[in-house]
Amino acid sequence: MRQTLLIAHLTVKCWLxxxxxxxxxxxxxxxxxxxxxxxxxxxLEDKQWVExxxxxxxxxxxxxxxxxxxxxxxxxxxxxxxxxxxxxDAAAASERLAANxxxxxxxxxDGFTKGIRRGKNIPVAVIGNPERPFQAELLKQVMVSNSxxxxxxxxxANAAFHYLRKMGLSSEEFAKYRDxxxxxxxxxxxxxxxxxxxxxLSEFGGITTVEFYSLSGVLxxxxxxxxxxxxxxxxxxxxxxxxxxxxxxxRSGVFFFSNILSVFALLVIQSIILISLFSSVTKTxxxxxxxxxxxxxxxxxxxxxxxxxxxxxxxxxxxxxxxLVVSMAATSGSILPLSYLPEMWRGVSFLNVVHHxxxxxxxxxxxxDDSWMPVIVLLSISxxxxxxxxxxxxIKKRLPWSGQLPLHV
Numbered sequence: 001m002r003q004t005l006l007i008a009h010l011t012v013k014c015w016l017x018x019x020x021x022x023x024x025x026x027x028x029x030x031x032x033x034x035x036x037x038x039x040x041x042x043x044l045e046d047k048q049w050v051e052x053x054x055x056x057x058x059x060x061x062x063x064x065x066x067x068x069x070x071x072x073x074x075x076x077x078x079x080x081x082x083x084x085x086x087x088x089d090a091a092a093a094s095e096r097l098a099a100n101x102x103x104x105x106x107x108x109x110d111g112f113t114k115g116i117r118r119g120k121n122i123p124v125a126v127i128g129n130p131e132r133p134f135q136a137e138l139l140k141q142v143m144v145s146n147s148x149x150x151x152x153x154x155x156x157a158n159a160a161f162h163y164l165r166k167m168g169l170s171s172e173e174f175a176k177y178r179d180x181x182x183x184x185x186x187x188x189x190x191x192x193x194x195x196x197x198x199x200x201l202s203e204f205g206g207i208t209t210v211e212f213y214s215l216s217g218v219l220x221x222x223x224x225x226x227x228x229x230x231x232x233x234x235x236x237x238x239x240x241x242x243x244x245x246x247x248x249x250x251r252s253g254v255f256f257f258s259n260i261l262s263v264f265a266l267l268v269i270q271s272i273i274l275i276s277l278f279s280s281v282t283k284t285x286x287x288x289x290x291x292x293x294x295x296x297x298x299x300x301x302x303x304x305x306x307x308x309x310x311x312x313x314x315x316x317x318x319x320x321x322x323x324l325v326v327s328m329a330a331t332s333g334s335i336l337p338l339s340y341l342p343e344m345w346r347g348v349s350f351l352n353v354v355h356h357x358x359x360x361x362x363x364x365x366x367x368x369d370d371s372w373m374p375v376i377v378l379l380s381i382s383x384x385x386x387x388x389x390x391x392x393x394x395i396k397k398r399l400p401w402s403g404q405l406p407l408h409v
Contacts, residue, residue, distance in 0.1 A: 053103045053135045054084045056093035061112040069108075082138065097127065103135035104128045106143060207366045211282050215361055216334035218274045218293075219354050223300055223328060225270045227321040229263035230304035231314070256305055256389050263301035271297060288370040289361050295378035296357040302385040303353070309392050334358045353381055 057073070059066050074085050086102070093105045107125040115122035126143045128136025271293050279285045304321060311317045329335055332354035349355040360374025 052080065052082055052084050053132070054086055054101065055139055056088050056096060056102050056105045057085050058088060058090050058093050058105060058107045060090070060110045061108050063113040065113045066108050079142070083142065097129055100129065100131045102129065103132045104139040106139075207362060211366060212362075214278050214281050215358060215365075218271070218278050219296065219332075219334060219357050219361075220325075220329050221274055222267055222271055222293075222297060223325050223354060225267055226263060226300040226304045227318075227325055229266045229301065230259075230308050230317060230321055232266075233259045233262060233305075233308065253390055253393055256309060256393060257386075259305040259308060260298070260301045260386075263304060264297055267297040267301060268294070282365075284365050286364055286370070288364045288372075292357060292360045292364060292374050292378070295375045295382075296353060299353040299357075299378045299382045299385070302382045302389075306385050306389045306392070309389055309396075328352055328354050331355070332358060351381070353378055356381075 057070060059070060070085070070087065073079055073083075079085075085106075088096070090107065093102070093107075096102045097105055105125075105127040107127070109122055109125065112122050112124070114120075124143065126140055128140060130136070275285060275290075275293065303324070307320050307324065308317055311320060331348045332352045333349055334354055338349060338355075356374050356377045360371070360378075363369040363371060363374075
């Protein structure tokens, strides 16, 4: 154990003599996070895909019912996130449309309300701005959705009229109920101040998209950090140090565990930075989450220490490490939930340390279940890797073509 700690200390000192690769490794996650955030900013910040754009409304019918509809449009929170309605006349709307000041014009024609009363379809005219095709198409879809709601209201009103006629009401009583029914059905269909009912079904275990992918980002960046840490322990200075100490009788198993410790130390420092960013975004962290993260760092450093023992050439180490990072990220359920993945990949995720760390952190931070099972699983996988690494070292000692230097027993 003393030799392991000493060699890990010497490894860190070698890194500090040439700090540029070390600083590059430490700053890489922050740089990658910054680039990713800029790319995903519209997704992470609500209602930022489309800035609200102006639309002119021309109410040529000018009845009580159309005034109520216009008021609902103006006060709807859902529509306010996309549209800004401006009441005007036809001439002013045409001028503003020609000047590219608005995205479109909505014209409620004369006789619109009477058409609803008589069951006659008098459509609302929607004129889009060809200079703003995306906004014009969005306006069209919004108005089509609302016209469908009004058509539903008209169908309900017609059914009510048929029922009232069968009751044998007088013309005065029928006229009295008719206007009330039209208004009630129309407003009920549009559901005042709540035109759209939104229900989100999430595959993210009841947590938000930002929380899910922020957690995924921390774990995947630590996985990438383990790859960079492996490259630091495989530099020429480290190889020369290992050869000298091997000739002095230091066993290969000591180098194996010293690599784990040195990379683990780097990942701990990196995790402090990433957890600080994560907690600033989600406003949450816990002691159990810290322990899970430390167990995950041990597992990641163990995996890349084993990769370093498997391959002699740095190119092969990098190639295997990149394939390992991509495959573990893809099958972990941290990029796509496991329900989206093929059944075979879900089975593979049982051996994936990213999957166990991610699910454990979700349970700890957002569900409130402080189970120690993820820690036990991660440490068990680490122990299995240690055993595999020691067996590999023993086998390599017995193979004359393995390139292993002779050891003093």
